[in-house]
Amino acid sequence: MRQILNTLYVMTPNAYLHLDNDTLRIDVEHEKKMQVPLHHIGSVVTFGDVMVSPAAMHRCADAGIALVLLDRNGRFKARLEGAVSGNILLRQAQHRCAGDNLFALNVAQSVIAGKLRNARQVLQRGARESDDEADEKRLSDAAESLARSIRNLPHAPDLDKVRGIEGDAAKVYFSALSSLVRKPAREFFAMDGRSRRPPRDRFNSLISFLYSMVMNDCRSALESVGLDPQLGFLHAVRPGRAALALDLMEEFRAMLADRLALTLINRGQIASGDFMEREGGAVTLKDDARKVVVVAYQERKQEEINHPLLETKVPIGLLPQLQARFMARTIRGEMEGYLPFLMK
Numbered sequence: 001m002r003q004i005l006n007t008l009y010v011m012t013p014n015a016y017l018h019l020d021n022d023t024l025r026i027d028v029e030h031e032k033k034m035q036v037p038l039h040h041i042g043s044v045v046t047f048g049d050v051m052v053s054p055a056a057m058h059r060c061a062d063a064g065i066a067l068v069l070l071d072r073n074g075r076f077k078a079r080l081e082g083a084v085s086g087n088i089l090l091r092q093a094q095h096r097c098a099g100d101n102l103f104a105l106n107v108a109q110s111v112i113a114g115k116l117r118n119a120r121q122v123l124q125r126g127a128r129e130s131d132d133e134a135d136e137k138r139l140s141d142a143a144e145s146l147a148r149s150i151r152n153l154p155h156a157p158d159l160d161k162v163r164g165i166e167g168d169a170a171k172v173y174f175s176a177l178s179s180l181v182r183k184p185a186r187e188f189f190a191m192d193g194r195s196r197r198p199p200r201d202r203f204n205s206l207i208s209f210l211y212s213m214v215m216n217d218c219r220s221a222l223e224s225v226g227l228d229p230q231l232g233f234l235h236a237v238r239p240g241r242a243a244l245a246l247d248l249m250e251e252f253r254a255m256l257a258d259r260l261a262l263t264l265i266n267r268g269q270i271a272s273g274d275f276m277e278r279e280g281g282a283v284t285l286k287d288d289a290r291k292v293v294v295v296a297y298q299e300r301k302q303e304e305i306n307h308p309l310l311e312t313k314v315p316i317g318l319l320p321q322l323q324a325r326f327m328a329r330t331i332r333g334e335m336e337g338y339l340p341f342l343m344k
Contacts, residue, residue, distance in 0.1 A: 007217070008036060009294050011047045013287065018053035024060075041065055043220050045213075047290065066223070068216055079219075087226040093331050098231050105162065107247070107330070107338050108234035109153045112166045114251035114340025116153075119173045120146040121343055122254045122262075126180040135179040142176035145169070159234065170194065177203070180262050188272035189265055198282030202275045203261065205283040209290065210257035211249070213297055217317070218252070219245035221324035227331070248323060251340040256316070260300055264293065308342060 016027045026034040043066040061082035069078040127139035149169040191203040199205040222229045232243025264270040274289035301317030330338040
Protein backbone atom coordinates (compact mmCIF):
# COMPACT_ATOMS: atom_id res chain seq x y z
CA MET A 1 0.00 0.00 0.00
CA ARG A 2 1.38 3.36 -0.99
CA GLN A 3 2.07 5.42 2.11
CA ILE A 4 1.06 9.05 1.97
CA LEU A 5 3.88 9.82 4.35
CA ASN A 6 6.09 9.88 1.24
CA THR A 7 5.23 13.40 0.11
CA LEU A 8 8.08 15.57 -1.15
CA TYR A 9 7.52 19.25 -0.36
CA VAL A 10 9.63 21.75 -2.34
CA MET A 11 9.46 25.22 -0.82
CA THR A 12 12.71 27.03 -1.64
CA PRO A 13 12.12 29.90 -4.09
CA ASN A 14 13.61 29.28 -7.55
CA ALA A 15 14.45 25.65 -6.75
CA TYR A 16 14.79 23.44 -9.82
CA LEU A 17 13.32 19.93 -9.71
CA HIS A 18 14.60 17.62 -12.42
CA LEU A 19 15.18 13.99 -13.29
CA ASP A 20 18.51 12.29 -12.55
CA ASN A 21 18.28 8.64 -13.64
CA ASP A 22 15.72 7.07 -11.26
CA THR A 23 15.75 9.96 -8.80
CA LEU A 24 14.29 13.43 -8.48
CA ARG A 25 17.00 15.97 -7.86
CA ILE A 26 16.51 19.46 -6.44
CA ASP A 27 19.02 22.18 -7.30
CA VAL A 28 19.14 25.72 -5.95
CA GLU A 29 21.35 28.15 -7.84
CA HIS A 30 22.93 25.21 -9.70
CA GLU A 31 23.87 23.46 -6.44
CA LYS A 32 22.38 20.09 -5.51
CA LYS A 33 20.33 20.29 -2.31
CA MET A 34 18.48 16.97 -2.31
CA GLN A 35 18.11 13.78 -4.31
CA VAL A 36 15.29 11.30 -3.70
CA PRO A 37 14.65 7.92 -5.38
CA LEU A 38 11.39 7.96 -7.35
CA HIS A 39 10.11 4.80 -5.70
CA HIS A 40 10.22 6.56 -2.31
CA ILE A 41 7.84 9.30 -3.45
CA GLY A 42 4.04 9.20 -3.50
CA SER A 43 3.48 12.83 -4.46
CA VAL A 44 5.36 16.09 -4.97
CA VAL A 45 4.04 19.40 -3.67
CA THR A 46 5.67 22.66 -4.75
CA PHE A 47 5.18 26.10 -3.21
CA GLY A 48 5.56 29.28 -5.24
CA ASP A 49 8.31 29.79 -7.79
CA VAL A 50 9.62 26.24 -8.13
CA MET A 51 10.69 25.04 -11.57
CA VAL A 52 10.05 21.46 -12.72
CA SER A 53 11.67 20.04 -15.83
CA PRO A 54 9.45 18.55 -18.58
CA ALA A 55 11.24 15.22 -18.19
CA ALA A 56 10.46 15.14 -14.48
CA MET A 57 6.80 15.95 -15.19
CA HIS A 58 6.53 13.10 -17.71
CA ARG A 59 8.27 10.63 -15.42
CA CYS A 60 6.05 11.54 -12.47
CA ALA A 61 2.96 11.09 -14.65
CA ASP A 62 4.18 7.70 -15.87
CA ALA A 63 4.98 6.58 -12.32
CA GLY A 64 1.64 7.71 -10.89
CA ILE A 65 3.32 10.42 -8.80
CA ALA A 66 1.02 13.43 -8.49
CA LEU A 67 2.63 16.84 -8.93
CA VAL A 68 0.74 19.53 -7.01
CA LEU A 69 1.38 23.23 -7.53
CA LEU A 70 0.52 25.60 -4.66
CA ASP A 71 1.21 29.31 -4.50
CA ARG A 72 3.71 30.56 -1.94
CA ASN A 73 0.94 30.81 0.67
CA GLY A 74 -0.24 27.24 0.19
CA ARG A 75 -3.28 27.92 -1.98
CA PHE A 76 -4.00 25.24 -4.57
CA LYS A 77 -3.19 26.22 -8.16
CA ALA A 78 -2.95 23.04 -10.23
CA ARG A 79 -2.37 19.32 -10.19
CA LEU A 80 -0.56 17.23 -12.79
CA GLU A 81 -1.22 13.50 -12.91
CA GLY A 82 -1.21 10.63 -15.35
CA ALA A 83 -4.13 8.79 -16.87
CA VAL A 84 -7.08 8.30 -14.52
CA SER A 85 -6.91 4.92 -12.88
CA GLY A 86 -9.07 3.13 -10.39
CA ASN A 87 -12.16 1.02 -10.56
CA ILE A 88 -14.70 2.40 -13.06
CA LEU A 89 -17.43 0.44 -11.29
CA LEU A 90 -16.61 2.27 -8.07
CA ARG A 91 -16.85 5.63 -9.82
CA GLN A 92 -20.15 4.66 -11.36
CA ALA A 93 -21.43 3.77 -7.90
CA GLN A 94 -20.13 7.09 -6.59
CA HIS A 95 -22.11 9.00 -9.21
CA ARG A 96 -25.26 7.03 -8.39
CA CYS A 97 -24.83 7.69 -4.68
CA ALA A 98 -24.25 11.39 -5.28
CA GLY A 99 -27.66 11.50 -6.94
CA ASP A 100 -29.31 9.72 -4.00
CA ASN A 101 -30.44 12.50 -1.64
CA LEU A 102 -30.77 10.21 1.37
CA PHE A 103 -27.33 8.68 0.87
CA ALA A 104 -25.74 12.12 0.48
CA LEU A 105 -27.52 13.37 3.58
CA ASN A 106 -26.36 10.39 5.66
CA VAL A 107 -22.73 10.83 4.58
CA ALA A 108 -22.89 14.58 5.22
CA GLN A 109 -24.30 14.01 8.72
CA SER A 110 -21.51 11.54 9.51
CA VAL A 111 -18.80 13.82 8.13
CA ILE A 112 -19.96 16.81 10.17
CA ALA A 113 -20.55 14.67 13.27
CA GLY A 114 -16.91 13.60 13.03
CA LYS A 115 -15.74 17.16 12.53
CA LEU A 116 -17.70 18.52 15.51
CA ARG A 117 -16.81 15.58 17.74
CA ASN A 118 -13.08 16.10 17.09
CA ALA A 119 -13.38 19.86 17.50
CA ARG A 120 -15.17 19.29 20.80
CA GLN A 121 -12.33 17.07 21.97
CA VAL A 122 -9.88 19.93 21.36
CA LEU A 123 -12.00 22.29 23.46
CA GLN A 124 -12.58 19.75 26.25
CA ARG A 125 -8.90 18.93 26.52
CA GLY A 126 -8.10 22.63 26.71
CA ALA A 127 -10.70 23.14 29.43
CA ARG A 128 -9.26 20.29 31.50
CA GLU A 129 -5.72 21.63 31.21
CA SER A 130 -6.58 25.30 31.74
CA ASP A 131 -5.53 26.99 34.98
CA ASP A 132 -7.74 30.02 34.30
CA GLU A 133 -11.36 29.86 35.44
CA ALA A 134 -12.67 32.19 32.74
CA ASP A 135 -10.91 30.25 29.97
CA GLU A 136 -12.14 26.95 31.36
CA LYS A 137 -15.74 28.18 31.39
CA ARG A 138 -15.50 29.63 27.88
CA LEU A 139 -14.09 26.36 26.52
CA SER A 140 -16.55 24.19 28.44
CA ASP A 141 -19.53 26.26 27.29
CA ALA A 142 -18.36 26.04 23.69
CA ALA A 143 -17.87 22.28 24.00
CA GLU A 144 -21.40 21.90 25.34
CA SER A 145 -22.74 23.98 22.46
CA LEU A 146 -20.99 21.65 20.00
CA ALA A 147 -22.51 18.67 21.81
CA ARG A 148 -25.98 20.13 21.19
CA SER A 149 -25.12 20.59 17.52
CA ILE A 150 -24.03 16.95 17.29
CA ARG A 151 -27.32 15.85 18.84
CA ASN A 152 -29.25 17.93 16.31
CA LEU A 153 -27.48 16.49 13.25
CA PRO A 154 -29.50 13.23 12.96
CA HIS A 155 -32.69 15.30 12.80
CA ALA A 156 -31.51 17.51 9.94
CA PRO A 157 -33.96 16.95 7.05
CA ASP A 158 -31.65 18.05 4.24
CA LEU A 159 -28.14 19.16 3.32
CA ASP A 160 -28.88 22.84 3.81
CA LYS A 161 -29.85 22.17 7.42
CA VAL A 162 -26.66 20.13 7.96
CA ARG A 163 -24.60 22.98 6.55
CA GLY A 164 -26.44 25.42 8.80
CA ILE A 165 -25.71 23.36 11.90
CA GLU A 166 -22.06 23.10 10.90
CA GLY A 167 -21.80 26.82 10.23
CA ASP A 168 -23.27 27.79 13.59
CA ALA A 169 -21.06 25.29 15.41
CA ALA A 170 -17.96 26.56 13.59
CA LYS A 171 -18.64 30.11 14.79
CA VAL A 172 -18.82 28.88 18.39
CA TYR A 173 -15.68 26.77 18.00
CA PHE A 174 -13.52 29.49 16.47
CA SER A 175 -14.76 32.07 18.99
CA ALA A 176 -13.37 29.88 21.79
CA LEU A 177 -10.15 28.76 20.12
CA SER A 178 -8.18 31.81 21.25
CA SER A 179 -8.62 30.60 24.84
CA LEU A 180 -6.28 27.72 23.97
CA VAL A 181 -3.45 30.10 23.09
CA ARG A 182 -1.05 30.80 25.95
CA LYS A 183 -1.73 34.23 27.40
CA PRO A 184 1.55 35.95 26.42
CA ALA A 185 0.83 35.12 22.76
CA ARG A 186 -2.87 36.03 22.65
CA GLU A 187 -2.21 39.65 21.78
CA PHE A 188 -0.61 38.51 18.53
CA PHE A 189 -2.76 35.44 17.79
CA ALA A 190 -6.21 36.81 18.61
CA MET A 191 -8.80 35.31 16.28
CA ASP A 192 -11.93 37.22 15.36
CA GLY A 193 -13.73 34.32 13.73
CA ARG A 194 -12.67 32.37 10.67
CA SER A 195 -11.36 34.40 7.73
CA ARG A 196 -9.88 33.11 4.48
CA ARG A 197 -9.11 34.19 0.91
CA PRO A 198 -7.34 36.06 2.31
CA PRO A 199 -6.80 35.30 6.02
CA ARG A 200 -6.95 38.49 8.07
CA ASP A 201 -4.94 37.49 11.15
CA ARG A 202 -1.99 35.31 12.10
CA PHE A 203 -3.98 32.38 13.45
CA ASN A 204 -6.17 32.20 10.35
CA SER A 205 -3.11 32.44 8.14
CA LEU A 206 -1.47 29.54 9.95
CA ILE A 207 -4.46 27.19 9.88
CA SER A 208 -5.22 28.05 6.25
CA PHE A 209 -1.70 26.97 5.34
CA LEU A 210 -2.14 23.72 7.28
CA TYR A 211 -5.57 23.10 5.75
CA SER A 212 -4.05 23.27 2.27
CA MET A 213 -1.70 20.41 3.14
CA VAL A 214 -4.46 18.34 4.75
CA MET A 215 -6.57 18.93 1.64
CA ASN A 216 -3.83 17.66 -0.65
CA ASP A 217 -3.40 14.51 1.46
CA CYS A 218 -7.14 13.82 1.42
CA ARG A 219 -7.36 14.31 -2.34
CA SER A 220 -4.42 11.96 -2.90
CA ALA A 221 -6.00 9.35 -0.61
CA LEU A 222 -9.30 9.43 -2.52
CA GLU A 223 -7.58 9.11 -5.86
CA SER A 224 -5.48 6.20 -4.61
CA VAL A 225 -8.62 4.13 -3.89
CA GLY A 226 -10.23 5.02 -7.23
CA LEU A 227 -12.74 7.68 -6.13
CA ASP A 228 -13.38 10.93 -7.98
CA PRO A 229 -12.32 13.73 -5.61
CA GLN A 230 -14.49 16.23 -7.51
CA LEU A 231 -17.80 14.55 -6.69
CA GLY A 232 -18.79 15.03 -3.05
CA PHE A 233 -21.84 14.68 -0.85
CA LEU A 234 -21.68 17.56 1.65
CA HIS A 235 -19.90 20.16 -0.46
CA ALA A 236 -21.65 21.31 -3.60
CA VAL A 237 -20.12 20.35 -6.93
CA ARG A 238 -18.43 23.25 -8.71
CA PRO A 239 -15.90 23.36 -11.58
CA GLY A 240 -12.38 22.94 -10.22
CA ARG A 241 -13.55 22.13 -6.70
CA ALA A 242 -12.47 18.85 -5.10
CA ALA A 243 -15.76 18.47 -3.24
CA LEU A 244 -15.21 14.93 -1.93
CA ALA A 245 -11.73 15.84 -0.70
CA LEU A 246 -13.31 18.74 1.19
CA ASP A 247 -15.83 16.29 2.66
CA LEU A 248 -13.09 13.92 3.79
CA MET A 249 -10.88 16.58 5.33
CA GLU A 250 -13.61 17.89 7.65
CA GLU A 251 -12.92 15.24 10.29
CA PHE A 252 -9.18 16.02 10.16
CA ARG A 253 -9.27 19.82 10.50
CA ALA A 254 -9.14 19.89 14.30
CA MET A 255 -6.69 17.04 14.85
CA LEU A 256 -4.25 17.62 11.97
CA ALA A 257 -4.37 21.40 11.60
CA ASP A 258 -5.90 23.26 14.55
CA ARG A 259 -4.11 21.26 17.26
CA LEU A 260 -0.81 21.52 15.42
CA ALA A 261 -1.26 25.27 14.99
CA LEU A 262 -1.86 25.66 18.73
CA THR A 263 1.19 23.54 19.53
CA LEU A 264 3.43 25.60 17.25
CA ILE A 265 2.21 28.84 18.79
CA ASN A 266 2.28 27.71 22.42
CA ARG A 267 5.77 26.23 22.11
CA GLY A 268 7.08 29.38 20.47
CA GLN A 269 7.99 27.60 17.23
CA ILE A 270 5.86 30.13 15.38
CA ALA A 271 5.88 33.72 16.66
CA SER A 272 4.28 37.02 15.71
CA GLY A 273 7.31 38.02 13.64
CA ASP A 274 6.86 35.03 11.34
CA PHE A 275 4.05 36.77 9.46
CA MET A 276 3.73 39.73 7.13
CA GLU A 277 0.73 41.90 6.36
CA ARG A 278 0.11 42.75 2.74
CA GLU A 279 -1.92 45.47 1.10
CA GLY A 280 -5.61 44.95 1.69
CA GLY A 281 -5.09 43.32 5.09
CA ALA A 282 -4.03 39.82 4.03
CA VAL A 283 -1.70 38.12 6.51
CA THR A 284 0.78 35.52 5.23
CA LEU A 285 3.51 33.32 6.65
CA LYS A 286 7.10 34.18 5.83
CA ASP A 287 9.17 31.65 3.89
CA ASP A 288 11.23 30.37 6.83
CA ALA A 289 8.12 29.97 8.96
CA ARG A 290 6.40 27.96 6.23
CA LYS A 291 9.31 25.54 6.31
CA VAL A 292 8.94 25.15 10.08
CA VAL A 293 5.23 24.37 9.64
CA VAL A 294 5.82 21.83 6.87
CA VAL A 295 8.46 19.98 8.93
CA ALA A 296 6.15 19.93 11.97
CA TYR A 297 3.28 18.65 9.82
CA GLN A 298 5.40 15.85 8.39
CA GLU A 299 6.60 14.88 11.85
CA ARG A 300 3.03 14.88 13.13
CA LYS A 301 2.02 12.51 10.33
CA GLN A 302 4.62 10.01 11.46
CA GLU A 303 3.24 9.78 15.01
CA GLU A 304 1.17 6.69 15.71
CA ILE A 305 -2.38 6.66 17.04
CA ASN A 306 -4.86 3.95 17.95
CA HIS A 307 -7.50 3.47 15.28
CA PRO A 308 -10.78 2.62 17.06
CA LEU A 309 -12.19 0.53 14.19
CA LEU A 310 -9.03 -1.37 13.28
CA GLU A 311 -7.99 -1.69 16.93
CA THR A 312 -4.37 -1.19 16.04
CA LYS A 313 -1.81 1.61 15.94
CA VAL A 314 -1.35 3.41 12.63
CA PRO A 315 0.68 6.47 11.57
CA ILE A 316 -1.45 9.59 11.62
CA GLY A 317 -0.41 10.24 8.02
CA LEU A 318 -2.22 7.09 6.93
CA LEU A 319 -5.58 8.10 8.41
CA PRO A 320 -6.83 9.85 5.24
CA GLN A 321 -5.92 6.69 3.28
CA LEU A 322 -7.87 4.49 5.65
CA GLN A 323 -10.88 6.80 5.73
CA ALA A 324 -10.88 6.99 1.93
CA ARG A 325 -11.11 3.20 1.89
CA PHE A 326 -14.04 3.32 4.31
CA MET A 327 -15.70 5.87 2.03
CA ALA A 328 -15.23 3.54 -0.94
CA ARG A 329 -16.67 0.60 1.02
CA THR A 330 -19.68 2.71 2.00
CA ILE A 331 -20.28 3.67 -1.63
CA ARG A 332 -20.03 0.02 -2.69
CA GLY A 333 -22.58 -0.91 -0.03
CA GLU A 334 -20.08 -2.97 1.97
CA MET A 335 -20.61 -0.75 5.04
CA GLU A 336 -23.98 0.42 6.30
CA GLY A 337 -22.81 3.99 6.63
CA TYR A 338 -19.65 6.06 6.59
CA LEU A 339 -17.83 6.14 9.93
CA PRO A 340 -15.54 9.15 10.45
CA PHE A 341 -12.33 8.95 12.42
CA LEU A 342 -12.88 10.09 16.01
CA MET A 343 -9.85 11.08 18.04
CA LYS A 344 -9.58 10.46 21.75
